[in-house]
Amino acid sequence: MASKTAAVAVDFARIYSSLGLGKETIAAVQAFRKRHADAQRLSNQYSSQPTTVDFAHYRSVLKNKAIVDEAEKLLKDFKPVTYDVSSTIKAIEAFEAKAVEKAKETEQKIDVELKELQATLANIEDARPFDQLTTEDVAKAHPRIAEAVETMLKKGKWTVPGYKEKFGDLNLM
Secondary structure, three states, rough: HHHHHHHHHHOOOHHHHHHOOOOOOHHHHHHHHHHHHHHHHHHHHOOOOOOOHHHHHHHHHOOHHHHHHHHHHHHHHHHOOOOOOHHHHHHHHHHHHHHHHHHHHHHHHHHHHHHHHHHHHHHHHHOOHHHHHOOHHHHHHHHHHHHHHHHHHHHOOOOOOOOOOHHOOOOOO
């Protein structure tokens, strides 16, 4: 019974979105959940049906008692067929192993992403406000910007390529 309450308490939509599961994994989990729900429904349906047959009732209702006797004999002699489910169990175990492996891979990816996000958040919190930055700070953070500016100064270029196209020409003369 605890498994039923645990299954109800799981919010699968949130799990799918928050873990970033692949489409294949989500489809496999949803297919498994559907098969499980169908099996539970059928089990509940058949367990509620009566399993005994009242042969005395049928003998009193039917004129041909031999048919009832033959049916009773067939029912008593009936032996259900046993199936070898070891191959199915192996397939389920293989699927389970693959699912566990993918879950571990997903967990590792999430851990790495979480560490990166925490580092980014710490960097953002520790950063100085934009209006307090100096050109030396920008050059130290991105040396290629400083190199580009120095090259432009050496060549005597005082305009930034693409600036006029983006912001227009503000010269009055």
